[in-house]
Amino acid sequence: MTVPTVTEKTTYRDAIRAAMREALQRDERVFLMGEDVGSYGGCFAVSKGLLAEFGPERIRDTPLSESAFVGAGIGAALGGMRPIVEIMTVNFSLLALDQIMNNAATLLHMSGGQLNVPLVIRMTTGAGRQLAAQHSHSLEGWFAHIPGLRILVPATLEDARGMLWPALEDPDPVLIFEHGTLYNTSGTLAPDSGAVDIDRAAVRRAGSDVSVITYGGTLTKSLEAAEILATEGVEVEVIDLRTLRPLDTNAILESVGRTRRAVVVDEGWRSGGISAEISARITERAFYELDAPVSRLCTAEAPIPYAKHLEDAALPQVETIAAAVREVLRADG
Amino acid sequence: MTHDEAHDLHLLHEMLRIRRFEERCVELYSATKIRGFLHLYIGEEAVAVGVMQALGPEDAVVATYREHGHALARGVPARSIMAEMFGKVEGCSHGRGGSMHLFDASRRFYGGNAIVGGGLPVAVGLALADAMQQRPRATACFFGEGAVAEGEFHESMNLAALWNLPVLFCCENNLYAMGTALTRSESETDIALKAASFEMPAWSVDGMDVGAVERAAGRAVDAIRSGGGPHFLELRTYRFRAHSMYDPELYRTKDEVELWKERDPIEALIGEIRDRQGFEPNARDDLEALVVAEIDDAVAFAESGTEEPVADLTRFVTSRST
Numbered sequence: 001m002t003v004p005t006v007t008e009k010t011t012y013r014d015a016i017r018a019a020m021r022e023a024l025q026r027d028e029r030v031f032l033m034g035e036d037v038g039s040y041g042g043c044f045a046v047s048k049g050l051l052a053e054f055g056p057e058r059i060r061d062t063p064l065s066e067s068a069f070v071g072a073g074i075g076a077a078l079g080g081m082r083p084i085v086e087i088m089t090v091n092f093s094l095l096a097l098d099q100i101m102n103n104a105a106t107l108l109h110m111s112g113g114q115l116n117v118p119l120v121i122r123m124t125t126g127a128g129r130q131l132a133a134q135h136s137h138s139l140e141g142w143f144a145h146i147p148g149l150r151i152l153v154p155a156t157l158e159d160a161r162g163m164l165w166p167a168l169e170d171p172d173p174v175l176i177f178e179h180g181t182l183y184n185t186s187g188t189l190a191p192d193s194g195a196v197d198i199d200r201a202a203v204r205r206a207g208s209d210v211s212v213i214t215y216g217g218t219l220t221k222s223l224e225a226a227e228i229l230a231t232e233g234v235e236v237e238v239i240d241l242r243t244l245r246p247l248d249t250n251a252i253l254e255s256v257g258r259t260r261r262a263v264v265v266d267e268g269w270r271s272g273g274i275s276a277e278i279s280a281r282i283t284e285r286a287f288y289e290l291d292a293p294v295s296r297l298c299t300a301e302a303p304i305p306y307a308k309h310l311e312d313a314a315l316p317q318v319e320t321i322a323a324a325v326r327e328v329l330r331a332d333g
Numbered sequence: 334m335t336h337d338e339a340h341d342l343h344l345l346h347e348m349l350r351i352r353r354f355e356e357r358c359v360e361l362y363s364a365t366k367i368r369g370f371l372h373l374y375i376g377e378e379a380v381a382v383g384v385m386q387a388l389g390p391e392d393a394v395v396a397t398y399r400e401h402g403h404a405l406a407r408g409v410p411a412r413s414i415m416a417e418m419f420g421k422v423e424g425c426s427h428g429r430g431g432s433m434h435l436f437d438a439s440r441r442f443y444g445g446n447a448i449v450g451g452g453l454p455v456a457v458g459l460a461l462a463d464a465m466q467q468r469p470r471a472t473a474c475f476f477g478e479g480a481v482a483e484g485e486f487h488e489s490m491n492l493a494a495l496w497n498l499p500v501l502f503c504c505e506n507n508l509y510a511m512g513t514a515l516t517r518s519e520s521e522t523d524i525a526l527k528a529a530s531f532e533m534p535a536w537s538v539d540g541m542d543v544g545a546v547e548r549a550a551g552r553a554v555d556a557i558r559s560g561g562g563p564h565f566l567e568l569r570t571y572r573f574r575a576h577s578m579y580d581p582e583l584y585r586t587k588d589e590v591e592l593w594k595e596r597d598p599i600e601a602l603i604g605e606i607r608d609r610q611g612f613e614p615n616a617r618d619d620l621e622a623l624v625v626a627e628i629d630d631a632v633a634f635a636e637s638g639t640e641e642p643v644a645d646l647t648r649f650v651t652s653r654s655t
Contacts, residue, residue: 031465057465063495068454068488075458075472078443079393081465083458098485102448103455111436112427113649115443147650171652 007188012160015189016046016122016178019164020084022194024054027082030168033060033069034086043088044124044183070096070121074103074173077119082168087123089131090139090177104173105148116171120164126179126217126267127315133303136311138267140177140216141274144244150174151244152198155182155219157189159242162196170198179217179267198243201251207237210325211255213278214265215241218316222265225321236325244274249281256282260291261328265316270298292331297324341606344386344543346620348378348599351402353624354411355574357632358401358418358432362578366635367418369431370447374402376573379598380505381406383546384473384566387501387554390440393463393472395456398433398447403475409437415631421638427649428641449510450483452476453502457489460498460563471557473501473550478567479510481527482518490531490563497562501553502528504565505540507572512584528565540570541596544605571596 010018023030032047038061041048051059062069066087073085087093093100100121107115127136144151150170154160160178167174204219205226214222219240226236237255241248256262262282266275279294300314334342355375361367374381381402388394388407396403404414409425417424418432426436426445434445443459446452456474463470480486481504493500504524508515515522528535534556538549546568553564571593575582582590606612647654 063488063491065488065492067485068457068492071451071454071485071489072458072461072492075443075455075460076462076465077458078455079459079462079466081462098448098451099454102451103446107444108652109649110426110430110434111438111444112422112424112429114426114436114438116652147647150651 008191009186010157010189011183012157012178012185013044013046013183015157015161016164017048017050019161020047020050021053023084023164023168024050024058027168029080029082030084031058031060031081032084032086033062033073035062035064035088037061037086042086044180046183047086066092066095067099071099071103073119073121074099074107074117077117078115083119084164084168085119085121087121089135090123090125091134091137093123093139100143100149100173100175101146105146108172109148117173118168118171119173120167120176121173122176122178124180125177126181127299127304127311128181128217130306130308130311132306136304138217138299140175140244141266141268143175144274148172149245150198152176153216153242153244154178155216155240155242157185157187158193159196161189161193163198165195166198177216181217185220199246199248201242201248202240203237203255204240205236205238207235207259209235209259210261210263210328211237211239211252211259212263212265212321212325213239213241213252213255215244217267218265218321221316221318222321224318225325228318228322229325234325234329247278247281249285252278252282253286256286257289260289262290263295263297263321263324263328265297265321265324267299267315269301270296271301273298292328295324295328297321335610338610341602342616342620344382344547345599345602345606346623347382347406348543348602349620349624350411350627351378351381351405352599353621354405354628354631355401357628361418361632367432369433370398371432371578372399372576373572373574374399376593376597377505377507377540377570378402379543379546380503380540380568380570381475383543384501384503384550386547387550388471388473391468391470393441393443393456393459393470395443395452395459395472395474396445397449397452397476398445399477400435400445400475401432404435404437404442407437407442408440409435409442411627411631412634413437415635416638419635419638420640421635422641423634423638450476450480450485453480453485453489456500457493457498460493460500461496464496464498469558471499471501471554473503475503475505477510478504478506478508478515478524479513479518480504481524482510490528490533493563494531494533497560499557500563501550501557502563502565504528504567505570506567507570509572509576509584511576512580514584525565525567528567533563533565534561535565535567537567537569540568541598541601543598543602
């Protein structure tokens with residue numbers, strides 16, 4: 001990556017909007033549709049201003065019909081368009097599961113390679129905003145179970161800005177999960193920052209003692225935990241998965257091969273989750289290099305509650321991540 | 334032979350192709366050459382054949398798991414359909430789909446959807462792509478009356494009407510959603526009336542009369558192409574055979590089936606031709622011979638087809654895994 005000489009202050013929300021604006025300008029086949037993406041400006045204001053700039057043909061407000069507008073995205077993709085479908089939150093995507101699973105993910109294989117579906121679906125995921133049990137879950141690991149889908153989990157401004165274009169260029173369906181607590185994240189971004197790689201994980205903090213493997217909404221928390229641990233003399237390596245399917249197994253193994261200890265931090269539930277998959281891959285491929293059992297820190301196995309103290313307790317937090325790392329370091333092999 | 338006479342014989346030929354193809358499929362199923370679910374269209378041939386007459390190669394077709402007839406009438410070669418049923422790589426879906434998932438991108442035949450109602454949103458999207466690219470095309474979407482109970486039906490009808498999209502919704506009302514009679518699943522059994530509530534033209538058509546289906550579909554597609562938005566046809570028809578090869582048909586009487594068989598769309602058309610312009614004594618035999626030859630050829634093609642190497646199992650999971 002080139003070192004930017006001039007930087008711009010921006011937010012995760014603005015970075016996604018900039019990515020959409022660029023895509024709409026670059027490719028006339030691109031259009032955005034979803035609930036309240038137009039007149040309202042997007043439930044989380046991500047698409048604010050796009051209707052005025054691109055008009056109602058390309059910024060399409062839809063009725064509350066998740067299955068129909070996701071399926072329409074699939075059909076439009078088959079018909080030569082490059083749709084971006086926005087689903088307001090991950091829990092609402094369940095209303096469109098038939099289309100995502102039975103059509104988008106399946107058509108290419110089931111048709112013997114004839115029908116690829118170049119569709120991008122964006123949605124908000126995750127907890128931390130006291131939105132309770134029907135707006136707060138982290139189901140990206142669930143979707144990562146499905147062959148035929150690519151699952152992206154941008155956690156940084158660069159990825160918020162840069163993942164959309166390669167997703168649109170992918171000939172197959174791509175789901176982008178935007179953690180709701182990240183929209184207001186601010187920072188700087190090079191004005192010319194653009195497409196990023198969507199195949200590989202990234203080392204966000206180098207360290208030699210333990211690998212914390214995470215993504216999305218728990219990346220920042222993991223980095224904060226690493227700073228605390230650094231004051232205790234522990235050097236944590238933080239891996240941002242960036243893509244949950246296909247998983248960059250090599251990056252995980254490379255890091256764990258050096259640190260010999262791994263903590264997987266995932267806002268999804270533990271049982272049958274993506275953390276289980278990552279843990280399994282480590283033990284299958286690097287068991288004899290480990291100095292301690294792989295540890296997982298996940299969300300409590302309960303629907304996300306409204307009350308703040310309960311929601312906080314349900315989720316991985318900076319302190320619990322730090323504690324999990326200390327625990328793994330104690331378990332000396 | 335006049336143009337009309339030739340066209341009548343063409344319609345008859347198309348319906349016979351479907352009827353005989355499926356009868357052969359039953360034999361091949363018993364001989365275990367075809368497996369999985371096999372849903373027969375026998376009795377409903379006039380619907381697919383009639384509607385297809387209104388479409389051109391630039392239009393799109395979305396169908397259900399009971400789609401052998403639609404594929405044949407759309408021009409998907411019998412060879413590639415039969416090879417698909419045999420699970421061979423020469424099949425129209427590479428042997429991955431089977432009876433329920435016939436695809437042919439070159440003929441804009443988009444399946445083959447085995448989730449009831451699941452094809453409707455996709456059809457709306459195909460039509461949206463045409464509308465946004467200002468192409469004067471139509472997308473015909475076939476589904477059974479059972480789909481009317483699905484949320485995807487209502488969502489899709491609303492969206493198509495709201496956005497004035499070029500979709501021809503073809504509801505094949507054969508009175509039974511598998512074994513559940515229409516009267517046992519819908520509070521309002523007048524399906525065209527339901528469709529009209531979405532502010533789109535909706536007509537009930539005798540689905541056992543291929544000419545009536547063709548005329549209605551022609552009118553609708555003309556209107557759709559000239560910007561008239563979605564249209565809805567309720568095609569009243571009947572399935573002569575069981576729902577699938579596993580169905581013991583406990584839900585309807587033999588008398589009812591026999592009564593409908595008196596309205597066999599193939600015999601009805603032959604009767605019409607006889608009444609109107611006469612029917613060459615050998616005309617039917619000649620068509621039957623053509624059809625048998627086509628099906629024999631398709632079966633031989635499928636028999637001699639190849640099995641996809643197991644090493645290719647994950648090919649086409651993504652475009653990169655080719």
